[in-house]
Amino acid sequence: MSTRLISFRISLLFLLTLVLAACGGAQQTVDRPATTPTVAATPAVDDRGTPIVYPKTAPQRIISLAANTSEMLGALGLQDKVVAVDNYTTYPKELTSKPRISDAMGKYNIEQITALKPDLVLSHGGITHEVDDKLRGLGLNVVDLPAVDFTKSLEQILIVGKLTHTEQKAQEVYEQATKERQDIIQKVAGTEKPKVLLEVDNSTAGKPFVFGKGSFGDEMLRDANAINIFADNNSNGGYPQVTDEAIIRANPAYIILTEDPKYGGDPSLVYKRPNWGGIQAVKEKQVYHVNVNITQHAGPRLVQGLRCIAQIVHPDKFTEKLPQYCSDTI
The missing domain is CATH 3.40.50.1980 (Nitrogenase molybdenum iron protein domain)
Incomplete structure (x- = not known):
């Protein structure tokens, strides 16, 4: 590895999934499913297979432990609700000025996270299992979305939408991304x-x-x-x-x-x-x-x-x- 010990290839590709199970592959086909799934149809479990519990009220103080969850939150227009992000968040721009709760070595600051009093901590792909356990032990609400394939990555925006009470926006984002994907598939068919x-x-x-x-x-x-x-x-x-x-x-x-x-x-x-x-x-x-x-x-x-x-x-x-x-x- 290069001297940049924790880089995009490590923290954002699920530690290259060296310790994770293989992601599920989709069958090759030109015509992908065009139906729009509901949250109930998506895998409503976290990275460890535990059912996700959706909050009754919309979270007001969200912390993102991974760059891709930051992007999901940004796509849902939740920049004002995000109080901190991980070291590798670069998009959207509004989140780049938020406090960073991890460093380039992949170390997360538990004290800083708890001091920010988040009502939702969002992560992805099992890259923060140890951190998640510590935060849950301190009474924080942590949701670690599972590592998935391309199709389910798009569907996860629906889960984040339900977690943050932005279901309508999530549906719009999902449908737009799915349409663009279908258009590309058809163009090169x-x-x-x-x-x-x-x-x-x-x-x-x-x-x-x-x-x-x-x-x-x-x-x-x-x-x-x-x-x-x-x-x-x-x-x-x-x-x-x-x-x-x-x-x-x-x-x-x-x-x-x-x-x-x-x-x-x-x-x-x-x-x-x-x-x-x-x-x-x-x-x-x-x-x-x-x-x-x-x-x-x-x-x-x-x-x-x-x-x-x-x-x-x-x-x-x-x-x-x-x-x-x-x-x-x-």
Whole structure:
């Protein structure tokens, strides 16, 4: 790992799910379910399988322990109700000025959290189990949403909506994200499927982490009508660490990096990797970077990440320029 010990690839990809069970994979299909689920239809359990208890009154002081839950709260217009966020929250802008209750090493300040007197503490994917237990022991209401695939990541906005008494807004956000996703799927339907490497990070030279079977990145590639070269590898809960040799053998036509360019997600560096010169994507200069925040944060903006991936691998199906958010850093 790089000296940035707790980075997006760790805290926001569920510690690369090294200690978590594999996420569930969706079956490949062009026509995804178009029906709008209700909260009752979504898995109303937390990361440990405990039923989620919805508050009778709307929370007024919310703390987010993960960047993607911060994004969900922002999508619901709850910026004024959020009193603190984790170290890696970068979006929406209104939340970046809130107090930070964790540091770059992934250490959470229990005393600071309790002093803020939150009536809802929201986390995701089991990255804060120890912290959650301490906070619950102090009488705080903690909800740790489970790590899920792309489809259920979008559905979780409905759960957060019910937790915060913003059900109508949550329904609107969900329906808009689902519509955008369906539009992208239909736009690339019937195209030839290129082989793609979707990389999480290359902090260990020669042994990059990638999106594998069961990850939301794998589902995004299928939505984009592309072939994930590691679609059969579900090790590390769907985020396997692979070898350069395995990538070279697979010979992807596209390489898409999702780590921040400051920490290795720089396409120019791929062209310098030893023995990668014969890979089709390298030979044809088809190595790209997509904003880490819309590809590694399991929330409503994953649809933007899907749009970027789909347009990169099927540019002829899009008349507009590649959106600015594809290359943004927030």
